[in-house]
Amino acid sequence: MNSTACPRGQSPLSPERNGNPNRQPVRKDLGLGTGSPHHFCIANRPFCCQRDGPVSQTRKALESPQAEGEIDIARLVDALVADAIEAQSSDIHIEPWDTSLVVRFRLHGVLKEFEHLPLQLAEKISARLKVMANLVNYETERPQEGHARADLMAGGVELRLSFFPVVRGGEGHSFARGEKIVIRIFDPSSRSFDVDELGFDQQTAATLKELLDRPTGMLLLTGPTGSGKTTAIYAALCHLVNRHGSTISISTVEDPVEFNLSQISQAQINHAREFTYPVALRSLMRQDPQVIMIGEIRDPETASIAVQAGLTGHLVISTIHSGSTAGVFARMINMEIEPFLLASSIIGVLGLRLVRKNCPLCSMPYQPDPTLLTKVPSDLLPEASWRRGGGCETCNQTGFAGRTALAEMLTVNEPIQDAIMTKMRTRKLQALAQEHGMQTLWESGMARSTSGEIPLEEVLRSVTEDPLT
Ligand SMILES: [Zn+2]
Numbered sequence: 001m002n003s004t005a006c007p008r009g010q011s012p013l014s015p016e017r018n019g020n021p022n023r024q025p026v027r028k029d030l031g032l033g034t035g036s037p038h039h040f041c042i043a044n045r046p047f048c049c050q051r052d053g054p055v056s057q058t059r060k061a062l063e064s065p066q067a068e069g070e071i072d073i074a075r076l077v078d079a080l081v082a083d084a085i086e087a088q089s090s091d092i093h094i095e096p097w098d099t100s101l102v103v104r105f106r107l108h109g110v111l112k113e114f115e116h117l118p119l120q121l122a123e124k125i126s127a128r129l130k131v132m133a134n135l136v137n138y139e140t141e142r143p144q145e146g147h148a149r150a151d152l153m154a155g156g157v158e159l160r161l162s163f164f165p166v167v168r169g170g171e172g173h174s175f176a177r178g179e180k181i182v183i184r185i186f187d188p189s190s191r192s193f194d195v196d197e198l199g200f201d202q203q204t205a206a207t208l209k210e211l212l213d214r215p216t217g218m219l220l221l222t223g224p225t226g227s228g229k230t231t232a233i234y235a236a237l238c239h240l241v242n243r244h245g246s247t248i249s250i251s252t253v254e255d256p257v258e259f260n261l262s263q264i265s266q267a268q269i270n271h272a273r274e275f276t277y278p279v280a281l282r283s284l285m286r287q288d289p290q291v292i293m294i295g296e297i298r299d300p301e302t303a304s305i306a307v308q309a310g311l312t313g314h315l316v317i318s319t320i321h322s323g324s325t326a327g328v329f330a331r332m333i334n335m336e337i338e339p340f341l342l343a344s345s346i347i348g349v350l351g352l353r354l355v356r357k358n359c360p361l362c363s364m365p366y367q368p369d370p371t372l373l374t375k376v377p378s379d380l381l382p383e384a385s386w387r388r389g390g391g392c393e394t395c396n397q398t399g400f401a402g403r404t405a406l407a408e409m410l411t412v413n414e415p416i417q418d419a420i421m422t423k424m425r426t427r428k429l430q431a432l433a434q435e436h437g438m439q440t441l442w443e444s445g446m447a448r449s450t451s452g453e454i455p456l457e458e459v460l461r462s463v464t465e466d467p468l469t
Pocket of ligand 1: 360362363392394395397398399400
């Protein structure tokens with residue numbers, strides 16, 4: 001059993017990547033030979049290789065010169081990135097060796113040679129990458145760093161580029177100058193999903209894991225579009241795979257399947273073929289999986305099947321649109337679910353928002369606008385350590401470094417069950433959940449803002465003290 005890492009996600013948009021997750025990528029995978037010396041191009045002879053099997057994008061770019069034999073450098077660079085993504089590599093290393101410009105991909109932490117390009121392309125490739133990253137393209141004697149976005153696949157891919165001047169053996173006893181280029185690839189389709197990396201506080205992460213340990217019941221995630229529900233739900237499924245290995249049967253019904261996960265059977269809703277949520281779920285129930293993930297509950301029939309599944313020995317994980325975490329119960333009752341069935345089946349509701357984190361390299365103490373400070377609970381003000389990113393090269397002058405989730409976990413205990421059965425109004429139910437220890441999105445945001453992790457403005461943009469207003 002793999003207890004350390006979740007299987008890496010793969011984009012369903014790239015059918016070739018949906019095969020065996022354990023496949024060996026790069027040269028062998030792309031049909032580029034076995035790595036024996038005669039398979040490598042040598043400098044100035046880029047077209048020397050005779051290879052069988054599929055041709056890499058890079059090779060196609062090299063073998064399709066523009067007018068007068070000039071290689072299309074923009075296409076070549078795009079092809080290199082595409083090949084690196086295809087190979088599921090995390091970095092591209094481009095550096096001048098004695099007789100060639102060597103391109104290596106880093107795969108699972110290990111560098112592997114991918115291609116040897118003619119040395120005379122080095123400057124042009126470097127200049128092209130610098131243009132993409134808005135850097136000084138003629139500067140080759142000082143290190144430079146930047147960001148670029150390659151819209152190679154749906155969702156785009158972020159590249160972080162680093163240029164470092166090096167020398168290498170030149171003609172005779174002289175040294176020639178060159179650059180070592182490293183491109184880090186942040187491919188949303190190759191993320192790993194980990195409950196501990198969602199940004200949840202320890203208590204929320206522990207509660208989530210405890211709920212996932214239960215063999216039966218329904219766990220619902222709620223939040224607006226782009227609040228991290230999919231990432232959290234995939235992290236939950238990966239947690240179950242890592243915990244139980246091949247002994248657990250997990251099936252999903254999604255619209256759309258956003259990431260392809262190993263060891264999980266994922267089904268794609270197809271309305272044109274009348275493969276709807278209810279149709280898929282009714283059929284799936286006959287296969288009796290232990291864990292069922294439903295992309296979204298948005299109609300009474302799906303809601304009813306989900307509740308029944310949660311009551312009959314399955315762990316059901318799904319998302320539902322609702323204005324607030326506590327409002328999920330009213331939403332389910334509006335979808336014709338009997339309160340007593342809901343109270344017995346639902347085990348927890350996780351409310352989510354995504355917020356931007358301060359860049360650790362350029363965040364500095366600051367004093368928020370006094371009008372904003374009036375919104376902060378006064379007991380937090382004396383100890384507050386406000387910080388905000390000022391913008392640096394690493395964060396592309398944004399002041400932010402990635403996003404993190406604010407979360408509120410409403411676990412269903414006996415008092416909450418009683419409240420659901422009496423159709424308690426959402427506001428009272430929210431207060432009851434808080435009485436029983438639910439830290440709200442607002443409280444979570446305030447705690448992480450006053451500790452300097454997130455600017456106050458960012459928290460106020462994302463959550464309100466009273467979600468029901
Ligand atoms: Zn920064």
